[in-house]
Amino acid sequence: MIQVAQILFILSVLVILHEFGHYIAAKIFKVRVEKFYLFMDAGFSLVKKKIGETEWGIGWLPIGGYVKLSGMIDESMDTEQMNSEPQEWEFRAKPAWQRLIIMLGGIIVNILLAWMIYLIMFSTVGQKYVSTELIQENGLAFGDVGKSVGFENGDKIIAVDGKLQPKFNWMVIDVLLSDKIEIDRKGKKIELDLTEEQKGEIISKEGKGFAFAMPKLAKIDSIVPKSNAASAGFKKGDIIKSVNGKNYDNYFSFKEVLDQEKKDTITLDILRDGKTLAVKTIANEKNEIGIIYQPADTTDYMVNNKLSIGEAIPAAAKEAWQLLVYNVKQFKLILSPKTEAYKQVKSPVGIARILPDEWNWEFIWNFTALFSIGLAFINLLPIPGLDGGHALFTIVEMITGKTLSVKAAERVQTFGMIILLTLMALTFGKDIYQLIVDKLF
Template sequence: MEIFIKVSQFILSLSILIVLHELGHYIPAKIFKTRVEKFYLFFDYKFSLFKKKIGETVYGIGWIPLGGYVKISGMIDESMDTEQMQEEPKPWEFRSKPAWQRLIIMLGGVTVNFLLGIFIYILMMNIWGEQYLPNENLTDGVWVQNELGEELGLQTGDKILTIDGEKIQKFRDLFLEFINGNAYTIERNGEVIEKDIPVDFISKLVDGEKEDANFLSPRIPFFIGKVIDTLQNANSGLQPKDIVVAINKRPIKYFDEVDAEFSKHKNEKVTLTVKRDNSTEDIDVTLDNDGKIGVQLAMMPQSDMEKLGYYKFETKTYTFIEAIPAGMNKAWTTFSSYLKQLKKIFNPSTGAYKGLGGFISIGSIFPSTWDWQTFLSITAFLSIMLGVMNLLPIPALDGGHVVFTLYEMISGRKPSDKFLEYAQIAGFIFLIALLLFANGNDIYRHLFK
């Protein structure tokens, strides 16, 4: 059932993005009286799941869920209809239209992608607002959980001030900013330190285990979720929701302070001071060979974290008018962040290309339970990502057609149909290779990691 929900969300999101993207080409084509022969969701090689001709256009659904297309008369596209191109241009064909009209038609798809992303973010800001942990509220610094964070140059207790000179407002943005960034500034023991992000940081992140991705976290209290009833302290008196605030009368505030203290007392008894409701209690426990007491940690509710003075969370609500600039800012942040990621991917030394994913990666980001807020957030991100990808100056993508049209408008010379045909073939081969590489990465990670 969980897989079904994931797949359903993926197909629905993909279908919305494809139909609206192609509609972005279709509408200006119709406005400029350019004939649209086909409007398809998914590809229809050999046969269609559904098709119906209305006027001059065949509308349909293909069986290969790798995208969609509109076939515009007189245009060299993925249909590779070279026979049509050998005939004399007709007034209703794409190639007969002025360059500025062709440019608008080609930019229509990505324009819709960006507008859709902005609209969804505005909608989300208006309906749900934002709740986040401000980075500046981590007054005792961050928790570095594994070697990957240490190789990055971080230590538990560091206060992260800036990344690439920019102050990071929300803690949840730090992870992505470290991926996109080149240098950062921290405060450690009252000293401000500047550090470079290792150029192969992304490579190590991709090559590591899944748990390595959680290299950074807010420091959390030792909040007991469960006392394991088969281990040594089952009858010690510890209870779920107890907060450990001292070990052998030595105060502790965060869980990351525990290991150093417990490692001194392996196979020994220690006295824990726990906070329970509005009182404290001393409880004797026995540590095992690994310096563990046999409990499971839990995340304390945000409201309790605030009451006990650990962190102050920020909650923002927006009227529809207020949501417009907030949504536009979110869309711009997403756009600029994705551009930074592309720059890393095209730099082989970063190893970011190893993280390229295909349909499995995209599908896996959807949750296993239906949640409209998450669904819309992912769809907005994918819409902006699709817009950026389609703007790349690669033949067979919208960006490739835009480059050739701009060249014509500037130079006054139109590339020959034969050149455009060869360029389309080369671009198509490149995209197929990229698709195979990305999905090959998915299969490798699924089978071997």
């Protein structure tokens, strides 16, 4: 329920402010706003109240929202008023440049919202990120797919397309968007080029988690029940210091030492509650003893830059801009059939499932900023039915001096709505199906 509450809160904030962008621009240019709705009221609304000339309401379908402007063909597909002469309060009666500003109002507010959130966050809790330099000080660890496409445990990524991103979470995305990756492998420089198919395999199977911090210590996370380790008396939190007296540098060198010491009985020196203990156990034919090791904690590599308001203003603007750039780059990845990245696109149902199951305001506001830029980018796309589609036709009008006829505008809007509703049905259907499968199996 907390995940549902979080996604509804985030969507409500984004939709209300996005539509308010259209609303305030319309009011500035004296365009009548007939409706302002949070969520869609297809067939009926949950709540509605008319104040002045505007009906304010909440729809039952949480897939967006809208403002209905007099004299405009929008998602309501109301064309009756277009049969009469334009009135001064109607959208169609305004100059093209005013209509363009009204159409872009929601996108502008989304970008400003992200900037404002980051400004407040950077100047209060700080600018937090996992440092690329710190996390790969001893090299990175990779999942099975990462290793299958050419990475090796211990590799250090020194440049992606000639640059090194200081923020690790973005650097991993850079790798998936890259043309050339430069790697330091035990002091030797290696170049790696990922094919679209390899990128697709990483995206579908491991995602951004294909590369992660190499654990410095072999720390026990849990014990396999009825295993040799359970019989030997190992406990969660024990830190393995050596194998048969041989020390190691990191988790993977520990595994190498363990493999070198293949014996029926092995002695592990462990650190428990500040004391060193020697524990004997038996390895099976795969040289396993029944221990699940704790992954590295990324908070160990977290950087927190406390910024003044003066410093936070440009830093927040840069953050919002870079997010918009990443949305553009990721869209190119999604459009590539070979990566099949389009299969990973999520509806609000899928997004809700990846949210934490506890309320965390810092996470929520950061996610809201991220989502706000994503919403701005989606609405910029020149697809009929989206703000970008309306803006495109308005720009064409400003250049050519010609406008679409009512009939043509109606057809274009209908075509756009069919595309959008089809995409929504596919993404919602996929995520709902996956939810049912996960619950049943």
